[in-house]
Structures are given as structure tokens and as C-alpha cells.
Amino acid sequence: MRTTAEVVVVGAGIIGASTAYWLTEMGLRDVVIVEQRVPAAGATGKSGALVRLHYPNPYETRLALESLRFFQEWEARVGTPSPFVRTGFLQIVAASDEEKLQANVTMQQALGAPVELLTAEQVAELEPWCDVTGITVAAYEPESGYADPVAATLGLLERARRNGAELRIGEQATGVEIIGGRVAGVQTSAGRIAAPFVVLTPGPWANSLLAALGLDYGLIPRRVQVVVFRWPVEPAPRHCCGIDTALGMWFRPEGETATLVGLESGIRQVDPDRYAETTDPDFVAPARTAIAQRYPMLKQGIVRGGWAGVVMQSPDGRPLFGPIPEYSGLFAFLGDSGTSFKTAPAVGRVLAEWIVEGMPRQDVQAFRVTRLAEGRPWIDPTDYSRPDRTVSR
Ligand SMILES: Cc1cc2nc3c(=O)[nH]c(=O)nc-3n(C[C@H](O)[C@H](O)[C@H](O)COP(=O)(O)OP(=O)(O)OC[C@H]3O[C@@H](n4cnc5c(N)ncnc54)[C@H](O)[C@@H]3O)c2cc1C
Numbered sequence: 462m463r464t465t466a467e468v469v470v471v472g473a474g475i476i477g478a479s480t481a482y483w484l485t486e487m488g489l490r491d492v493v494i495v496e497q498r499v500p501a502a503g504a505t506g507k508s509g510a511l512v513r514l515h516y517p518n519p520y521e522t523r524l525a526l527e528s529l530r531f532f533q534e535w536e537a538r539v540g541t542p543s544p545f546v547r548t549g550f551l552q553i554v555a556a557s558d559e560e561k562l563q564a565n566v567t568m569q570q571a572l573g574a575p576v577e578l579l580t581a582e583q584v585a586e587l588e589p590w591c592d593v594t595g596i597t598v599a600a601y602e603p604e605s606g607y608a609d610p611v612a613a614t615l616g617l618l619e620r621a622r623r624n625g626a627e628l629r630i631g632e633q634a635t636g637v638e639i640i641g642g643r644v645a646g647v648q649t650s651a652g653r654i655a656a657p658f659v660v661l662t663p664g665p666w667a668n669s670l671l672a673a674l675g676l677d678y679g680l681i682p683r684r685v686q687v688v689v690f691r692w693p694v695e696p697a698p699r700h701c702c703g704i705d706t707a708l709g710m711w712f713r714p715e716g717e718t719a720t721l722v723g724l725e726s727g728i729r730q731v732d733p734d735r736y737a738e739t740t741d742p743d744f745v746a747p748a749r750t751a752i753a754q755r756y757p758m759l760k761q762g763i764v765r766g767g768w769a770g771v772v773m774q775s776p777d778g779r780p781l782f783g784p785i786p787e788y789s790g791l792f793a794f795l796g797d798s799g800t801s802f803k804t805a806p807a808v809g810r811v812l813a814e815w816i817v818e819g820m821p822r823q824d825v826q827a828f829r830v831t832r833l834a835e836g837r838p839w840i841d842p843t844d845y846s847r848p849d850r851t852v853s854r
Pocket residue numbers: 471472473474475476477495496497498499500501502503504505506507508509510511512632633634635662663664665666667670685686687723769770771772794797798799800801802803804853854
């Protein structure tokens with residue numbers, strides 16, 4: 462077991478795994494990843510793991526597009542079976558948001574994203590079992606889909622391990638050691654690891670590590686739920702992944718015969734060490750009502766299970782990542798805000814470049830951890846979401 466490292470990564474969710482992957486692909490060998498439970502034990506293992514491109518700003522769209530390409534090239538890059546399933550993705554919005562949708566698609570296309578606008582008739586042609594009532598225009602991404610988030614995390618970690626990294630499962634980081642304003646290492650439940658660089662990727666457990674460093678970004682762990690409905694027909698229809706902002710819902714196929722549904726409801730603050738991991742009984746009926754509005758056959762859908770996970774919400778609903786300016790050598794990815802599985806391949810690359818090359822090759826200033834303290838929260842004029850709501854997808 463190493464007592465020194467070039468970099469310690471705290472947390473083996475998809476972001477920590479991707480960071481370790483990239484650090485070792487860029488040539489570092491002395492990388493230690495400490496994981497308090499098991500890999501993907503946090504938000505990642507519970508994720509809907511939609512891999513799509515539709516964001517209302519170029520910064521997240523760029524990360525999502527780079528990451529989609531990574532998922533498409535998974536076997537060549539990672540060397541494990543691909544966790545990615547291509548299904549296509551539909552973004553549906555309320556009539557009042559159609560102009561914003563069109564503006565977002567224009568921006569995404571300018572960045573090279575494979576996305577097009579469909580009329581309601583074209584949506585009906587693509588998805589004959591979909592009720593297109595209320596849709597006049599939708600965004601369609603033919604190359605998008607979803608992934609198995611646990612397989613993705615394990616694949617990246619396996620590659621990092623083969624590249625020389627050490628993965629320590631069941632070991633908790635209890636504090637970051639600072640000497641003279643610089644990172645000196647990490648204290649863990651098993652001892653001390655001296656290191657000049659530490660990357661915090663602890664998901665919804667971030668607050669205690671940050672508080673010990675005198676840092677507070679207003680992050681709130683929030684519980685979100687999903688439920689799985691088996692189609693009541695055989696063969697079950699194959700359908701796209703989708704987000705329907707008008708109905709406050711997202712969905713994707715779950716295997717060959719079922720559909721996974723998430724809603725903008727029942728979301729509340731919890732302790733990530735003590736929360737109900739199964740779906741609340743009163744979540745199922747609204748989820749059924751919502752999905753049946755698009756796929757009427759699912760009114761008779763058979764409940765096959767469901768679960769809850771915890772995401773870390775930032776005050777402006779966008780992730781914060783990069784260097785922590787108070788402490789040289791300290792980096793973090795914080796406040797995933799329920800939307801950071803799909804961008805993890807690109808985020809890991811950026812964090813690794815910062816450490817290995819001193820600067821990322823891409824402008825990611827929008828994600829800087831200081832933006833809230835500067836009084837400049839992230840606001841997207843073409844965002845559809847209502848201010849008091851979030852949806853994990
Ligand atoms: C129900 C649900 C649906 C979602 N759907 C989507 C979606 O469709 N698309 C999408 O892009 N995103 C989605 N998300 C969000 C996405 O899953 C998260 O943004 C992403 O997984 C965050 O990854 P992470 O690595 O930052 O955090 P996590 O996965 O939470 O990982 C943090 C890890 O750090 C470990 N850890 C914490 N503290 C310590 C410590 N002190 N010492 C050692 N280890 C520690 C934890 O045990 C954990 O394994 C969804 C999330 C949920 C819950």
C-alpha cells in the first residue's frame with residue numbers, strides 16, 4: 462500500500478474514475494484512488510445515465526459532445542466492453558419554450574452536435590406508440606442514448622489500475638492535509654498518503670471534507686427517485702431516451718422490455734448516509750400518469766421496481782469544478798446537480814490536464830468554483846427549467 466502518491470483522488474464515482482483514467486493515460490503512474498464504500502456507490506450507481514447533448518449553453522454542450530464521442534469509442538479507449546446503448550434522444554418542451562428550443566438547437570449544431578428539429582408528424586413517425594399531443598417541434602439526437610453507469614465506472618478504474626493506479630476500496634478520506642497553504646496529502650481511515658495534488662470527487666458527501674477546510678459552496682444533497690415499468694405487450698416497443706420538460710419527466714429504455722421514468726417531484730434534502738433507497742409508494746402514480754401521457758400503453762405498465770439516489774445540488778444548478786484557489790494543489794468536482802454522468806469523460810480530461818499540464822486546453826471558466834462567491838451565479842437565458850425545480854438526467 463502506497464504512503465505517497467503524485468495525486469490522490471477522493472471518491473470512485475464516475476468523475477473520480479474518469480479523472481484517474483485520464484491522469485494515468487497522460488503518463489502519471491503514482492495515482493491513488495480512495496473509495497469509502499465501493500466504486501459507483503454514490504449518485505453514479507443510481508444514475509439514469511442518459512448520454513445526450515441537449516444543454517442550453519455551449520459550455521456543457523461541448524463537454525457532452527466530447528463525452529458522447531468517448532462513449533462511442535469506448536472499447537478502443539478503455540479496453541472493456543462498451544457500456545453505451547444508442548437509442549436516440551428526444552427533447553420535448555412546452556409550447557411556450559419552443560423558441561428557446563430552436564435557439565438551443567442552432568447553438569448545438571454550430572458546435573457540431575448531431576441534433577435536428579422534428580415536427581410532431583416526424584416524432585410520430587419515429588415513435589409510432591408516442592402520443593405527440595402538444596408537441597409542435599422537438600429536438601432529436603440520433604446518436605445519443607444511455608449507459609450502464611456501474612460498468613462505465615468499473616471500466617475506467619480497471620484501465621487506470623492497469624496503467625499503474627492503486628484503487629483502495631473501503632477506505633475513507635477523513636481530511637485533506639494542508640501545509641503553508643499547499644496540499645500535503647490526505648488523511649484516511651487507514652493512515653496518511655502524502656501527495657502534492659488532491660482531487661476531491663466525493664459527490665453528495667463533499668460538505669464535511671469542505672467544512673474542515675473552511676469552504677462552503679452552499680451544496681445540498683438531494684434525493685431523487687426513479688421507477689421502472691414493464692411494457693404490458695410483447696414484443697415491447699423500442700423507444701428513444703427523452704426529456705419532456707413540459708411534463709417534468711425523463712425516461713429511457715431499461716433493458717429490452719421496460720422503461721425507466723424520473724420526475725421533477727418528491728425531491729428533498731437528505732443525509733447521503735441515511736436515506737430511503739427505494740421508491741416512495743406515492744411516487745409511482747404520478748410517474749405512471751406522466752409517462753402514459755407520452756406512451757399511453759404504459760398506463761397499464763407493470764411496476765418492476767424503482768430506487769432513489771442522492772445528487773449534490775449547487776445553488777445555481779450547475780457543477781463547480783477546477784482548482785480551489787485557497788489551497789495550491791487542491792482540485793474538486795462539486796455540485797453535480799444531477800446531470801454529470803454524461804459529461805464525466807470530458808470533465809476527467811480537463812481535471813487531469815490541469816494537474817499534468819498546468820492548464821486545461823479548453824476554456825472551462827464557466828464552471829469555476831468561485832462564481833457564486835463572486836455573485837455571478839450561472840444563468841442560461843434559454844433554459845427551460847423552472848427555478849425551484851431540478852430533474853436528474
Ligand atoms: C436517479 C438519478 C438519475 C440520474 N440521471 C442522470 C442522467 O440521466 N444523466 C446524467 O448525466 N446524470 C444523471 N444523474 C447524475 C449523475 O449520476 C451524477 O451527476 C454523477 O454520477 C456524479 O458522479 P460523481 O462521481 O461526482 O459522484 P458520486 O457518484 O456520488 O461518487 C462519489 C463517490 O465518492 C465516494 N466518497 C465520498 N466521500 C468520500 C470520502 N471522504 N472518502 C472516500 N470516498 C468518498 C462515495 O462513496 C462515492 O462512491 C442522475 C443521478 C441520479 C441519482
